[in-house]
Structure formats: C-alpha cells, structure tokens
Amino acid sequence: MNNMFVRKWIIAATGLFLCIFLIVHLSANSILLLPEETARGLYNSYSTLLRENPLITIVAYLLYISIIFHVVYALIISIKNRKSKGKTNVVNKYHENSSWTSQNMGFLGIFILLFIVVHMANFWARIKLGFGEEVGLDSAGHIDVYEVTYSLFHNVYYVAFYTLLMIPLGFHLHHGLKSGFKTLGFYHSKGLRILAKVSLFYALIISIGFGIIPLIVFFK
Known part of the structure; x- marks a missing residue:
C-alpha cells in the first residue's frame, strides 16, 4: 500500500465524515428560521448539549482532527x-478527461479553509475560548450562542462572505462525495450513476441551505 493511496483514503474517509457533520450542522442552523422566542431557547439548548455531553465532545475532537488531516x-x-501535471498531461490528456472541479479541488479548498478559519474565529474561539466580546446568558442560564449568531447574521459583510463562500463549497462537495466513495472502493456502475445524482442533490441542499439562512435572518 503506497503513500499516495493512504493519503487519498484518508482524504476520502475524513471528507465523508465531514459530509455527515454538515447535515447535522445545517439542521441546527435551520432552528434560526423559527420565531425568535422559540429559536433562542432551542438553539442555546442545542449548543449547550454539544459543549457538555462527553460523547459529543469526543465526536467534536474527531471532527477537528478530520479537518486537519483532510486539509493537510x-x-x-x-x-x-x-x-507532475506537466509530465502526465501529454499521456493522460488530463484536461480532457477530468472536470473543471476535479482539476481545481485544491483551489476550491483554499476558499473553504478561509471560511473555516473566519467562521471558527467568530464562533468557536469566542464561545469556547472567550476571545472577543463576552457572551451573555439567556433566560435559562445557557450561553447565548443565538445572540452571537444572530448579530453576525445582521452584519452585511459577514453575510456576504458567508453566502458567497457556499459556492465553492457546493462545487467541492459535489465532486468530493463522488470521488470519496470511489477511493474507498465503490465501483458499481449503476451505483455510481445514482451516486452522481445523490452527490449533486446533496451539494445543492448543503450549499443553498447554508447560504440562504444568513440572508433570511438578515432580512427578518
């Protein structure tokens, strides 16, 4: 088993794990669409559960490790x-046999990494590490993560940044989900055709879902 295969396998496995996380994360963000009197309590309770449940804490550390391994x-x-592209293009006709997305996964990944850094600086570092302005408590005594999120989603620059960066995320997910299963050994011909459609549907739901929620909150 050569090093390149191991690296691709790690990228595929961590990528698929992150795809599962995005579904959960989008479900949580959907709470923000509810009326404020309902959304604040639910969102803050959910956030408290994530921080204080030992099992979820372990999953969170696995998530951080997955992001690091996936990026590296x-x-x-x-x-x-x-x-090696210059050496192999003549033989393999790289640009003819691969999509624009597959040729630029690294480029798309840079935008996504930028998004993760900015996102974690505004949420994770502020709530978990106490950086920036102090975060208050809601009426139930939970850290008011809803207020942090709501205020950021009323910052026009952050909303524009957040929404626009969902475009490269969508492209990245569409190609990554398909290639991830193939890297892990899934080569059933009919299954791959179905997987291509599922990947497109998944990428659209995730990217549009994450992109539209800040806009809805901004204009509420």
Missing part, C-alpha cells in the same frame, strides 16, 4: 499533482 493531505496531493 489534500494540500500534499494538490502540490504533487501540480508538479
């Missing part, structure tokens, strides 16, 4: 592919 190994492979 994807970067290594992207650099290696860039170096």
Whole structure:
C-alpha cells in the first residue's frame, strides 16, 4: 500500500465524515428560521448539549482532527499533482478527461479553509475560548450562542462572505462525495450513476441551505 493511496483514503474517509457533520450542522442552523422566542431557547439548548455531553465532545475532537488531516493531505496531493501535471498531461490528456472541479479541488479548498478559519474565529474561539466580546446568558442560564449568531447574521459583510463562500463549497462537495466513495472502493456502475445524482442533490441542499439562512435572518 503506497503513500499516495493512504493519503487519498484518508482524504476520502475524513471528507465523508465531514459530509455527515454538515447535515447535522445545517439542521441546527435551520432552528434560526423559527420565531425568535422559540429559536433562542432551542438553539442555546442545542449548543449547550454539544459543549457538555462527553460523547459529543469526543465526536467534536474527531471532527477537528478530520479537518486537519483532510486539509493537510489534500494540500500534499494538490502540490504533487501540480508538479507532475506537466509530465502526465501529454499521456493522460488530463484536461480532457477530468472536470473543471476535479482539476481545481485544491483551489476550491483554499476558499473553504478561509471560511473555516473566519467562521471558527467568530464562533468557536469566542464561545469556547472567550476571545472577543463576552457572551451573555439567556433566560435559562445557557450561553447565548443565538445572540452571537444572530448579530453576525445582521452584519452585511459577514453575510456576504458567508453566502458567497457556499459556492465553492457546493462545487467541492459535489465532486468530493463522488470521488470519496470511489477511493474507498465503490465501483458499481449503476451505483455510481445514482451516486452522481445523490452527490449533486446533496451539494445543492448543503450549499443553498447554508447560504440562504444568513440572508433570511438578515432580512427578518
């Protein structure tokens, strides 16, 4: 088993794990669409559960590790592919046999990494580490994560940044979900055709879902 195969397998496995996380995260963000008197309590209770449940804490650390491994190994492979592309293009006709997205997964990944850094600085670092303005409590005594989210989603620059970065995320997910299953050994011909449609549907739901929620909250 060579190093390149191991790296691709790690990227695929961590990527699929992150795809599952995005479904859960989008479900939680959907709470923000409810009336404020309902949404605040539900959102803050959910956030408290994530912080205080030991099992979910373990999953959270697995998530952080997955992000790091996914980014690092994807970067290594992207650099290696860039170096070898000139040598292999003549034989493999790289640009003819692959989509624009597959050729630019590393480029798309840079935008997504930028989004993750900014997003975690505004949420995770502020709530978990206490950076920035102090976060208050709601009427039930929970940390008022809803207020943090609501105020950010009323910042026109953050909303624009958040929404626009969902475009490269959608492209990245569409290709990544398909290629991830193939890397892990899924090669059933009919199954791959179904997987292509599922990947497109998933990418649209996730990217549009995450992108539209800040806009709805902004204009509420």
